[in-house]
Amino acid sequence: MRRAHRTPPLTSVGLAALAVVTLLPVWLILRQAVTPRRLSVDFPLSFLPPAISLEPIQGLLASQSLIEPTLRSLFIAAVSTIVSIALALPAGWALSRSRWFGSAGINASLLARVVPPIAIALPLAAWLIRLGLSNRPSGIGLALAHISAVLPLAILVCHATCRALPPAIEEAAEIDGAGPLATLLHIILPLSRGGVAAAAMLGFLFSWDDFTHALVIQWAHPTLPPLIASIAGQGQISQASALALIMLLPAAIVVAMLSRMLVRSRGLTLAER
């Protein structure tokens, strides 16, 4: 027999408040992105759009400030993620097996997470300028900076994943004549794809969202975050909001994936409990 669940009134009020607090930022972006530019900053502002128009989004589609920065952001995120994973998976595997330097490598990766981005970004920017890699339209210099931030995290995730794999599988592959690279590609990579996917997701989102490094290294040909900040800083709120809608797409995908995890979370086990 199913018991009828009644939500108590106090709970309903709480849930409504929660919805307001969490949805307000998203609502403000949507509200500004459909408000005609001439009405966008009329004081007092109403929480509902005074008039609905596709003008900001159309203006964005027509202007140069959409395609190029979006492609640049995507390119930088893809390059830094792929390179980080390609370096981190063999390193994480090696650290999970090595008796000589396993724990030292993990401690170094943990320590690397402590350094403030600005302490790396400033000297890195000076070097990239000297090498002619700063402010390239492709954003390759910023991709290098993002690798410096993503790689330690990716090593930690790959290490945790590889540690859970039984070494017997690799030994069997070795007896069958597989070299370390073949074992990495055909045994470790398929078995650790969950961890690799998680590291890739974290890396991609870091690069996509990054503001600090981008501000210092890639100001002449900006990626989306500094561009949104500067457009909003010039008072063009509607256009900045329309651009922000584009930035939300990967975030939406991540929320969808996380919520799947929330439902299944009872099946998850933490390594250290």
Add this chain to the structure above:
Amino acid sequence: MALSRSTRRELQWLALAAPAAVALLLLLVAPLARALTVALCPEGQWGLGAFRSVLGDPLFLRAAWLNALVPVVSLALEAILGLALALWLWRVRRGRLLWRTLALIPFALPEIVFLMTMKLLFREHGYLNSLLAVLGGEPVLWLRPESALATGVIIIVDVWRVTPIVFLLVLVALEQIDRSLLEAVRLDGGGTWAEVWHVQIPLVMPLLGVAVALRAIDAFRIFATPYVLMGVRGFPVVTSFSYQRWSDGEQAQASAAALLLAAVVGLATAVCAFTLLRGRRVA
């Protein structure tokens, strides 16, 4: 020369880890070393001059104070609110997927997008003052430089964004608690509060500690929130002070400030990690 099997193994691991190690040396260690030489040896003269002038700069001292105050207060609030939210939503059974997903949204938004909406909300001609105006109140300068109110707003914005991740971690821990423990409390005649106090909170405490420690590393590196909402002069923190000095061409001072922050946070993390590890070994 014949190497033993285990030595050959270790050399193989070394070869696999080498590319990542080289990348980190070039992209992380070398820039840090460079920052150190720039700070210690600005014009071919070794010395602590840059550190001394930074430590004597009133703007830096203000930045250092705010850089300590804001993270400590927001971390405490985030831990309490995240725990309370998780304990509460864990008990909401109807539409739980919807509510749990909803609670994550502020953290899932790109930082700059979230901060832009906060600026729209709190600025002088923003939504909050619009609401006050409609209700017949006077506008409030939420982001006035050097005001306690602005400090409060920065903390609220940080809590708004970070509480969801603490909530998520605590919720995962709550889901793993063995249901029979809760049933035991019920059999002993305990109610909801007994379940919360005697089973759930004690069991999620270790994970909450780890979550707060991890968030603390990010919290002390605070940059974008005060920078976007108020600018460097309006609400200085150590990283934005460093960025400002760098933009002014004062590279030595910029490096010195960033290194001071890295040293303090690194030391604190090392002490925390050491205490946590020692605690685990005793337990």
